[in-house]
Amino acid sequence: MMQEIIYFVFCGLCLGGALGVLIVPGYVNSAMSMLVSMLGVAGLLLLMEAYFLAFVVVMVYAGAVMVLFVFVVMFVGDRRDNTGFMKKVALVLLWVGLGIVLGLFEPEILKGGVSEALKSGADRAVPPAVSVAKNYGISLFTTFMLPFQVAGVLLLAAMVGIVAVAKRGTHKKRGGMESA
Amino acid sequence: MEHTLHQFLFPAMMLFATGLLGAMFKRNLITIFMSIELMLCGAMLAFVAFASAYNDIDGAVFAFFILAIAAAEVAVGLAIITRLFKLENTVSTKNLNTLGD
Known part of the structure; x- marks a missing residue:
């Protein structure tokens, strides 16, 4: 149960931050929501037990790349995004539609390639290779x-x-x- | 752990789709670059998800290469953006049509 809650929290951070990049006005806010998204990705990597990769992602993406972005935003000047409201609504609707389509069809797409045994992690006797x-x-x-x-x-x-x-x-x- | 491959492929695909939407429909270069970063991040998540499911390290190692590509790409791109901003005083793709008709 706790595992599911943690998964949904990280998944929400990841996808909410990504959506924020699309619709939030202002460059600094976009950069911050991308930071949230990257932290969500790091959390998902932690759930996959890829601990090392999670820390590398936090250091490189949430550290270095984000500093570069914020530096350039400060150089250019934080101005408002002039995307119209209707366009934002259309983007969100398109995003939700894509989510529904991908969520529905993703198991079907993968059905041929991935056998049942691979759907969950390997046996627990040895630590998984990615950890x-x-x-x-x-x-x-x-x-x-x-x-x-x-x-x-x-x-x-x-x-x-x-x-x-x-x-x-x-x-x-x-x-x-x-x-x- | 009880997580399945599909649980991690869905956020990976959604990250990629979000980045694609942003790269196609946003109007300023900085947000477009952030969207490209999101796409790379989604690809990385898919790589690691499959590596974790197959218990094979090769896919996870590719995440390092994706990180290197992303760092190089964003550094060069942002340098070009600052240069372009000095020349044109804008980062909106609406106004950057010098190479167009």
């Missing part, structure tokens, strides 16, 4: 060695690209695109 942090390290440095290195190169490229984008035009004034 042991050591497994991630072993997998990263054996099976996924090349993607791991590529991810490192990607992050380096992103860093260089950010510096290049942000640095251009700081020392000499450029004409701006509106003259085109």
